[in-house]
Amino acid sequence: MADSLSQAGLNVVLLDRRHLGRGSTAASTALLQYDIDTPLHQLRETFGKAKADRAYQLGIEAIEAIEQISRGTSNGFHRRPSLYVARDEAAAVSLKEEFDARRDAGLAVEWLAAEAVREEYGFDVCAAIRSAVAGEVDPFRLTQTLLSRSMERGVQIFDRTEVAEIDESDGVVTVRCESGHFVRARWIVHATGYEAVETLPRRIVSLHSTFAMISEPIRSSVLTWWDQALVWEYADPYHYARWVDDRIVYGGGDVSFRNAAARDRLIEKKTAELQAAFGIISVPKVHF
Numbered sequence: 481m482a483d484s485l486s487q488a489g490l491n492v493v494l495l496d497r498r499h500l501g502r503g504s505t506a507a508s509t510a511l512l513q514y515d516i517d518t519p520l521h522q523l524r525e526t527f528g529k530a531k532a533d534r535a536y537q538l539g540i541e542a543i544e545a546i547e548q549i550s551r552g553t554s555n556g557f558h559r560r561p562s563l564y565v566a567r568d569e570a571a572a573v574s575l576k577e578e579f580d581a582r583r584d585a586g587l588a589v590e591w592l593a594a595e596a597v598r599e600e601y602g603f604d605v606c607a608a609i610r611s612a613v614a615g616e617v618d619p620f621r622l623t624q625t626l627l628s629r630s631m632e633r634g635v636q637i638f639d640r641t642e643v644a645e646i647d648e649s650d651g652v653v654t655v656r657c658e659s660g661h662f663v664r665a666r667w668i669v670h671a672t673g674y675e676a677v678e679t680l681p682r683r684i685v686s687l688h689s690t691f692a693m694i695s696e697p698i699r700s701s702v703l704t705w706w707d708q709a710l711v712w713e714y715a716d717p718y719h720y721a722r723w724v725d726d727r728i729v730y731g732g733g734d735v736s737f738r739n740a741a742a743r744d745r746l747i748e749k750k751t752a753e754l755q756a757a758f759g760i761i762s763v764p765k766v767h768f
Contacts, residue, residue: 514539692731
């Protein structure tokens with residue numbers, strides 16, 4: 481947001497309660513996919529074909545924009561295909577509807593039956609959609625790149641600065657910080673992620689915790705997963721997997737969030753569940 485606004489010529493101040501790039505940024509799974517959590521064929525039923533198709537197209541444009549930003553940097557951006565897998569026959573039937581909707585929308589997709597997925601990837605699933613457009617990036621380094629570029633345009637950045645109060649009474653926004661300092665501005669943008677629950681006037685947020693693990697180094701020749709596709713499951717909640725150099729990140733198993741202590745007590749149990757769920761990928765002697 482700071483990068484875009486400063487590029488448009490605005491005078492921008494950015495406040496972050498943590499170190500820059502921490503919080504949900506550093507915890508991102510970094511799977512860049514145009515897919516939204518709601519499948520396209522269901523989104524069409526809610527918003528109509530034109531708006532639903534445009535929502536998915538915007539995802540493609542976002543990946544292309546991140547690729548453009550990352551050129552000449554060390555952000556770890558790579559184009560990857562994406563594999564959307566159905567574990568059982570019921571999911572495969574619905575996934576076929578999704579495939580037909582995506583093909584109708586002009587998206588570059590390919591249908592893979594169970595045998596094709598097993599032969600090309602070694603995954604034991606019923607069917608999959610392979611999408612040509614997806615990618616991965618290092619979110620922390622991408623954030624630092626954007627912030628550095630913003631500072632060159634004059635953006636003032638203050639991390640470890642917590643906002644205590646926001647006053648919009650006189651047509652001018654006054655942001656008061658815990659430190660006693662304040663910022664006066666014409667507009668304020670709340671880019672708070674999951675912490676939006678603290679400031680939204682209505683209870684419309686349902687928070688969840690997700691879990692992820694990473695393997696020890698694996699020789700890529702052990703797998704038929706040769707294209708390093710981003711893999712995720714047609715389910716709710718779903719599991720996902722991707723390569724990071726010579727390791728595999730696998731995650732999912734979302735649960736309702738109550739507090740950090742309760743979440744952390746689940747880590748050992750969730751690790752065992754993820755390892756069991758990882759069985760959709762036939763990988764010998766993979767350690768986590």
